[in-house]
Amino acid sequence: MTENAAEPAEMRFDTVEALEAYLAATDQPTNAPGDTQLRMLRHAMQDTPPACRDDERFVADYLTAQHRVELGRICRACPLRNQCRAYATRARPEAGFWAGQKYDQPTG
Numbered sequence: 001m002t003e004n005a006a007e008p009a010e011m012r013f014d015t016v017e018a019l020e021a022y023l024a025a026t027d028q029p030t031n032a033p034g035d036t037q038l039r040m041l042r043h044a045m046q047d048t049p050p051a052c053r054d055d056e057r058f059v060a061d062y063l064t065a066q067h068r069v070e071l072g073r074i075c076r077a078c079p080l081r082n083q084c085r086a087y088a089t090r091a092r093p094e095a096g097f098w099a100g101q102k103y104d105q106p107t108g
């Protein structure tokens, strides 16, 4: 059986920097959830840096209520919020804080 390295269906990113690095390495479409939205976000990031860049709180495993308020405030002011939310809503990243919230809880 051959290993298929081109199947990123379970691919998840915990930061916008991580997804930017991934997309910088490939222009090939994938089956990963939110791939289209991811590329739109990356396109926007080429001209506009995300407000969360280099802020370690956005990748923390645990956030206090106060941190959530602070990060939410940063996201609300971020010029990439719409693109970021479009991606996160579709991909539901299991880690990180995206467009004002965490997506690590199941829907329902």
Ligand code: SF4
Pocket (backbone or CB within 6 Å): 016, 050, 051, 052, 053, 058, 074, 075, 076, 078, 079, 080, 081, 084, 085, 097, 098, 099, 100
């Ligand atoms: S909306 Fe928030 S998480 Fe998304 S890029 Fe902007 S600051 Fe980062």
